[in-house]
Amino acid sequence: MGFASSKQFFVSWEELHRATRELARRQLPASQWKGIIAVSRGGLVPSSILARELNLRLVQTVCITSYVHNEQQKQLKVLSAAEGDGEGMLVVDDLVDTGNTAKKIREMYPKAKFITVYAKPQGRDLVDEYVADVAQDTWIELPWDMQLNYSDPLCKSDKID
Numbered sequence: 001m002g003f004a005s006s007k008q009f010f011v012s013w014e015e016l017h018r019a020t021r022e023l024a025r026r027q028l029p030a031s032q033w034k035g036i037i038a039v040s041r042g043g044l045v046p047s048s049i050l051a052r053e054l055n056l057r058l059v060q061t062v063c064i065t066s067y068v069h070n071e072q073q074k075q076l077k078v079l080s081a082a083e084g085d086g087e088g089m090l091v092v093d094d095l096v097d098t099g100n101t102a103k104k105i106r107e108m109y110p111k112a113k114f115i116t117v118y119a120k121p122q123g124r125d126l127v128d129e130y131v132a133d134v135a136q137d138t139w140i141e142l143p144w145d146m147q148l149n150y151s152d153p154l155c156k157s158d159k160i161d
């Protein structure tokens, strides 16, 4: 789950919006869906965009926290979960990485369609649909985790000038 990430992929609000709208476009016709189950917290913003684009008013959540014990072990804890087997529902998360969360979601909602905006190779086969591939060694930095910052001009680190 990102422990071995050596690179970063920075996602702006605009890029997240564009990619999530593309994910929404692929869920048409909207009439086939009863609603959305957002995988909180990462799936909350994408779910809001999908709900708007598909005019879905039923938005439920499944709240999962991940406890990391060591580099190999990630233990999931479900704090609260929408009821049912997921029939007619879109289960939405921001990304799939190792696939641990996705496996749990599939067990809980076997009849749902599970979709994410981003997917890494280890977990992508567990997702029914996603928009963008990201390498396994890359950490995805999402817009709600970032802020605008001043950046020095490149020549400042140029020792020859």
Ligand SMILES: O=P(O)(O)OC[C@H]1O[C@H](OP(=O)(O)OP(=O)(O)O)[C@H](O)[C@@H]1O
Binding pocket: 001, 039, 040, 041, 042, 043, 064, 065, 066, 093, 094, 095, 096, 097, 098, 099, 100, 101, 102, 123
């Ligand atoms: O494929 P995996 O290795 O399971 O990783 C993917 C999950 O990790 C992140 O959530 P996280 O558990 O960090 O919590 P958050 O959504 O509250 O940020 C992300 O939002 C996915 O839900």
Ligand SMILES: Nc1nc2[nH]cnc2c(=O)[nH]1
Binding pocket: 001, 002, 095, 097, 098, 138, 139, 140, 141, 142
């Ligand atoms: N923000 C973020 N959370 C994650 N959780 C698991 N993998 C990732 C990742 O690449 N980025």
Ligand SMILES: [Mg+2]
Binding pocket: 039, 040, 041, 042, 043, 093, 101
């Ligand atoms: Mg999450």
